[in-house]
Amino acid sequence: MENANLKLRGMSCASCANTIEDAIRSVPGVSECSVNFGVEQATVTYEPSRTNLKEIQDAVDAVGYSAQPIQDDFAADDDAERRERQAENRELATKVWVGGIISTILVIGSLPMMTGLPIPFIPMWLHNPWLQLVLTTPVLFWCGASFFINAWKALKRHTATMDTLVAIGTGAAYLYSLFPTVLPEFFTAQRLPADVYYEVAAVVVTLILLGRLLENRAKGQTSEAIRKLMGLQAKTARVIRNGREVDIPIAEVVVGDVILVRPGEKIPVDGEIIEGSSTIDEAMVTGESVAVKKQPGNEVIGATINKTGSFKFRAMRVGKDTFLAQIVKLVQQAQGSKAPIQRLADQVTGWFVPAVIAIAIATFILWYNIMGNVTMALINTVGVLIIACPCALGLATPTSIMVGTGKGAENGILIKGADSLELAQKLQTVVLDKTGTITQGKPTVTDFITVNGTANSNELKLIQLAASVERNSEHPLAEAVVQYAQSQQVGLTDAGKFEAIAGSGVQGFVSNQLVQIGTHRWMNELGIDTSALQQDWERLEYLGKTVICLAVDGKMQGIMAISDAVKPSSANAIRTLQKMGLEVVMLTGDNRRTAEVIAREVGIKRVIAEVRPDRKAATIEKLQAEGKIVAMVGDGINDAPALAQADVGMAIGTGTDVAIAASDITLISGDLHGIVTAIQLSRATMRNIKQNLFFAFIYNVAGIPIAAGILFPIFGWLLSPIIAGAAMAFSSVSVVTNALRLRNFQHKSL
Numbered sequence: 001m002e003n004a005n006l007k008l009r010g011m012s013c014a015s016c017a018n019t020i021e022d023a024i025r026s027v028p029g030v031s032e033c034s035v036n037f038g039v040e041q042a043t044v045t046y047e048p049s050r051t052n053l054k055e056i057q058d059a060v061d062a063v064g065y066s067a068q069p070i071q072d073d074f075a076a077d078d079d080a081e082r083r084e085r086q087a088e089n090r091e092l093a094t095k096v097w098v099g100g101i102i103s104t105i106l107v108i109g110s111l112p113m114m115t116g117l118p119i120p121f122i123p124m125w126l127h128n129p130w131l132q133l134v135l136t137t138p139v140l141f142w143c144g145a146s147f148f149i150n151a152w153k154a155l156k157r158h159t160a161t162m163d164t165l166v167a168i169g170t171g172a173a174y175l176y177s178l179f180p181t182v183l184p185e186f187f188t189a190q191r192l193p194a195d196v197y198y199e200v201a202a203v204v205v206t207l208i209l210l211g212r213l214l215e216n217r218a219k220g221q222t223s224e225a226i227r228k229l230m231g232l233q234a235k236t237a238r239v240i241r242n243g244r245e246v247d248i249p250i251a252e253v254v255v256g257d258v259i260l261v262r263p264g265e266k267i268p269v270d271g272e273i274i275e276g277s278s279t280i281d282e283a284m285v286t287g288e289s290v291a292v293k294k295q296p297g298n299e300v301i302g303a304t305i306n307k308t309g310s311f312k313f314r315a316m317r318v319g320k321d322t323f324l325a326q327i328v329k330l331v332q333q334a335q336g337s338k339a340p341i342q343r344l345a346d347q348v349t350g351w352f353v354p355a356v357i358a359i360a361i362a363t364f365i366l367w368y369n370i371m372g373n374v375t376m377a378l379i380n381t382v383g384v385l386i387i388a389c390p391c392a393l394g395l396a397t398p399t400s401i402m403v404g405t406g407k408g409a410e411n412g413i414l415i416k417g418a419d420s421l422e423l424a425q426k427l428q429t430v431v432l433d434k435t436g437t438i439t440q441g442k443p444t445v446t447d448f449i450t451v452n453g454t455a456n457s458n459e460l461k462l463i464q465l466a467a468s469v470e471r472n473s474e475h476p477l478a479e480a481v482v483q484y485a486q487s488q489q490v491g492l493t494d495a496g497k498f499e500a501i502a503g504s505g506v507q508g509f510v511s512n513q514l515v516q517i518g519t520h521r522w523m524n525e526l527g528i529d530t531s532a533l534q535q536d537w538e539r540l541e542y543l544g545k546t547v548i549c550l551a552v553d554g555k556m557q558g559i560m561a562i563s564d565a566v567k568p569s570s571a572n573a574i575r576t577l578q579k580m581g582l583e584v585v586m587l588t589g590d591n592r593r594t595a596e597v598i599a600r601e602v603g604i605k606r607v608i609a610e611v612r613p614d615r616k617a618a619t620i621e622k623l624q625a626e627g628k629i630v631a632m633v634g635d636g637i638n639d640a641p642a643l644a645q646a647d648v649g650m651a652i653g654t655g656t657d658v659a660i661a662a663s664d665i666t667l668i669s670g671d672l673h674g675i676v677t678a679i680q681l682s683r684a685t686m687r688n689i690k691q692n693l694f695f696a697f698i699y700n701v702a703g704i705p706i707a708a709g710i711l712f713p714i715f716g717w718l719l720s721p722i723i724a725g726a727a728m729a730f731s732s733v734s735v736v737t738n739a740l741r742l743r744n745f746q747h748k749s750l
Helices: 014-025 053-062 074-115 129-143 145-156 162-182 184-189 198-221 224-231 323-336 342-371 374-387 391-410 418-424 434-438 456-470 476-487 520-525 531-542 570-579 592-602 613-625 637-645 657-662 673-708 721-744
Strands: 002-009 030-036 041-046 066-069 236-241 244-249 258-261 270-276 278-281 292-294 311-317 413-415 429-433 444-450 496-501 505-510 513-518 546-552 555-563 583-587 606-608 630-634 648-652 665-667
Touching (some): 002 053, 014 030, 014 041, 074 129, 074 198, 129 162, 129 198, 145 162, 162 184, 162 198, 162 342, 162 374, 198 374, 198 721, 342 374, 374 673, 391 418, 391 673, 413 418, 413 673, 429 613, 434 583, 434 592, 434 630, 444 456, 444 476, 444 531, 456 476, 456 505, 456 513, 456 546, 476 546, 476 555, 513 520, 531 546, 531 555, 531 592, 570 583, 570 592, 570 673, 583 592, 592 606, 630 637, 637 648, 648 673, 665 673, 673 721
Parallel strands (some): 429 583, 429 630, 583 606, 630 648, 648 665
Antiparallel strands (some): 002 041, 030 041, 236 244, 236 258, 258 311, 413 665, 444 555, 496 505, 505 513, 513 546, 546 555
């Protein structure tokens, strides 16, 4: 299966999004499709053996729209999109100006008819129907041409969109006015006023275009977060080639180049420091405000800022492979995805336009039959058609998701999909892995006790055996053992028949000796007597240290105590989560005694210890079976199944690629406050979406009955189509403006 993101053109409302979604899904070989009206983007999953992008694009073309694959080069794609949006805005602004000037003349000329009073300073020729016809025609068929073109396209594919409503409404007002203009005597013969309503058609078209212009400008601001990230990217790099420093465009940097960075400069690409040291501001990538000290061997991230020192580094990832490019890609995917709450809006808009057309027809028939007044029936019908636009409904969710995910990226939180962002606000339980999540994930050996005394030769021999086996393992504890051996200057040898027993330990043969290193429980399962060091390992576990046993040829030889310091911010972050009403649980494969010491230190009351890696996912499932919505936070390969099982999986960004791939949200900095920020951002985003849905619905729910004339029998009130047009236009603007308020989001410390 392959995934592709397509940029869509030609959409005017959420109904268009539904039409495109149906068209793409009808292509054989397409398994999933999500069309986001807010970002004008389609995310498609398809089988390459059965279809291709060309067939998918053809399907979109067939229903009257266009689609282009989004390039991997975001900067180029974003520039092209921005230029296109600016050109569209200029065209819209021109039409708004032309329509606005002509509409003003038409409204002034119509004031005597509207008020029924002669107004001395308004010349009568301004009210001439033929002049109004001449003035209105370009507004309707040049400024508003897109409404009629799109309505015709929709008619050909047997659907209706927001443009259909506008075209019918303004077209009806225009055609009705044309009749008394050409044949006024027909009306006077029947003692009917030969009134014209050209100003209605012109003003409505102008207001809707104004609304679309404002909406377009606001939508352009919703991807500001990504633009900020890309704006930090350096334009050039100072590369050392043939012993000389050469400034070259960043696009020409290749893997392996040695690059010099001076204080205050941006780091051009990802790499590893090989000479010099400095402190680096990584705030735009990780959200961390404190600069990080870096020295040879440390990785540096492209687009971050070098603060104090000068250093050389070797380029390791360039172009679309850089960390920043991956972040941008993830944020784009999240912004293009569809939140579950969007389904409500999709279901409503699916039947909304046909329902509105039915209501409009009923309105005309009722008013004509009750009042016998075709003018009143027509005006009310046009009002219903104009105010009922579902455009704001289609924008309500995507705009908030765009701003929310972008804000997350600014704070070092990568949200892979809108569904994760929505679900995070419902979380009840947060399960934290211990090593690398609550602790720093840099365990070190603090104690080494052997059965046969402390003779150095014996200790060193055992360390050599243990480290020779452990260096074949990727586990952090194994790395601690190897580092300890290196610190003791012990040389390692090859280990044969290496085997890792999940959740228990490792074993292998060194110099024809069977070496087994693992938990006390595993030693008991192997039938190895550990009583000689029982008091020592119990004492060390009470100190919160992880103790592993070392056996050679089936006999206990020693124990190692390994300590991993708690992250300075863990206790505060956990306390904040608890104040937010969340249950915090520690899940670890470590022994209970050690786990409880760490839990007490950070304030966790519920500890699930001694859980084998293959049982972590089952533990999450068990918590879910208790009716809880669970988040799992972890960093290791062994956490990946649990991250996938959880309702929301959060990976520590400093962890393994497997864990990050299996998660829904990545906390780049590794600070647990990222969990707090992610949940608060989720709550703020969902609150914003609900406000948007209210704004979108209230215009339609309140406006349609009033436009249909429900208040006329009681108060004598009718809604002018001009007011309806203004309300419809500003409903979209109010929704997008409200979504942009999310840019002010700040996480709160409780």
